[in-house]
Amino acid sequence: MLISPEELNERLKQEDVFNFIGIRFEKVENGYSLLKFDFDKRLTRLGGMLHGGIMFSAMDYAGSMAVLSLSEVKDEVTAELKVNFLKPMNKGPFTVEAKVVNKGNKLVTVQIYAYDGDKELCAVGLGTWSIYRF
Template sequence: MLTAEELNEILKQEEMFNFIGIRFEKLEKGYSRLSFNFDKKLTRIGNILHGGVIFSAVDYAGSMAIRTLDDVKDGVTAELKINFLKPMKDGPFVVEARVISEGKRLVVVDISAYDGNGNLCAKALGTWVVYR
C-alpha cells in the first residue's frame, strides 16, 4: 500500500487535486483521510465552499479508501450520494472515508466531511466498481 506522502506525489499530476489543494494525511486498509484549506477560489457566492468542491473531495477520499483494499488495482465511482448538512466556510476541511461493504466487484464507502471546527457538514455514501 502506498503511503499518504507517496499518494500525494502521484496525484500532483491531476489538476483538480492541485486546484482544491488536497493532501492525504492517512491511509489504512479500507480508510482514507484528506484535508484541504479554505481558499476564496473554492467558494460560491456567500463565501462558502462550493458544493462541487466538496463533492470532488468526497470522491477522492472514497476512491483512495477502496484502493487500500487487498488486490484492488483500480476503481471507478458507480454511484455517489451526498447530503450537505451545514455550510463549509471555516477550514481546514477534513474528509474521512471508510469502506463499509466489500464485494468482489462492488465496494460501498461511507464518507464524512468536516469543517475546521469539527462540525459534520456533509455525509455521503458511494459505490465503486473495483478492478482486481
C-alpha cells in the same frame, strides 16, 4: 495498492483538480482514508461558502483512495456517490474521512464524512465503486 500518504500525494499532483483544491492525504490504510484541504476563496460560491462541487470532488477522492487501499484492488472507478450537505462550510481546514463498509466481488461501498475547521459534521456521503482485482 497500499502506499504512504506522501507517495499518494506526489502521484496525485499530476491531476489538476487535486492541485486546485489543495488536497493533502494524511492517512491511507486498509479500507480507510483521511484527507484535508484549506479554505480558499477560489473554492467558494456566491455567499463565501465552499462550493458543493468542490466538497463532492474531495469526498470522491477520499472514497476512491479508501477503496484503492484494499489489498485485492488493482483499480477502481466511482459508480455512484450521493452526498447530503448538512451545514454551510466556510471555515477550514476541511477534513474528509472515508471508510469501506462493504466489499463485494465487483462493488465496494464507502461511507464518507466531511468536517469543517471546527470539527462539525457538514456533509455525509455514501458511494459505490466498481473495482478491478489483481
